[in-house]
Amino acid sequence: MIQYTLEVEGMQCGMCESHVNDAVRRAFRVKKVESSHGKNRTRILAEEPLDEAALRQVIDDTGYTVRSVKSEPYEKRGLFASWSK
Numbered sequence: 154m155i156q157y158t159l160e161v162e163g164m165q166c167g168m169c170e171s172h173v174n175d176a177v178r179r180a181f182r183v184k185k186v187e188s189s190h191g192k193n194r195t196r197i198l199a200e201e202p203l204d205e206a207a208l209r210q211v212i213d214d215t216g217y218t219v220r221s222v223k224s225e226p227y228e229k230r231g232l233f234a235s236w237s238k
Contacts, residue, residue: 156227157197163217164190180211
């Protein structure tokens with residue numbers, strides 16, 4: 154599995170987070186997605202690699218701006234244990 158951490162600019166509230174999460178779920182097969190407007194961050198867990206350009210475009214199309222994308226292998230240590238960092 155692969156964990157993606159995106160810096161997303163423009164989210165102001167929980168509805169913004171839901172908007173981004175729903176757009177990602179509609180466009181890609183993901184195991185989990187969560188966003189934080191307070192941290193300007195979206196995290197995605199996927200079994201297969203995601204097309205970074207398409208990921209940026211999907212979020213940009215919602216009206217928010219992806220500033221960076223980081224991907225790394227995900228090691229299960231308790232589901233999303235590291236996500237609270």
